[in-house]
Amino acid sequence: MDQLKEHLQGICDYLQAHGLMLTTAESCTAGCIVALLSQIPGSGCVLESGYVVYSPEAKQRLLNVSADTIDRFGLTSEAVARCDARLKRHRIFSSALPGA
Template identity: 65%
Template structure:
């Protein structure tokens, strides 16, 4: 069973509806889920936002956050996830921003991806983020990071349900 198949089952069992805010994964997270038959009712929307301007305009990422922390940062991913969740009829959002490579940029190693997961639980928001590094060519890093983003949803959802927001 694929990561997406497992997640769709989990989402059904827990009444989750997903939106994404993807930069470096370029919509692959939504694509992986959409390949699962019957997943359409669990996917609300998917933003693909590469430029800083699109992140700001569509998701409300603050220019100061980008200037202070860089586009490849947990802080930008967090604002992307919250912006997607705020604008969607969904109760879970996942965001990605990173550097696929092949070259390092601004001191950030190629393959670095920042993630954020935001949940709406009983009128409260829970937000989690991580920075990871993946190895391979551009398409491999995209695939690995998209699958990673999906794999983490159940664990973070459980933490959101129990109030563990560490």
């Protein structure tokens, strides 16, 4: 667990050093990534938001993923994750994690 905390601290340090914020869009991980990061002291300076989005309708409404992309590639595809990651781009690093 110490190695995980060191890794997460490194992520927070990197984001802060580069003036970046993090937004996550998670599905099967159910918010675990942002929850773990939030336990790092000072992470509030680099965490912008976290979305847990399962249904196709929520992905369309909250993350602006097109129904065509979901139909063509599947709900947990890399293509959908790439759309999720484009949620915000201006000085915000987005991370989208599809399902298994």
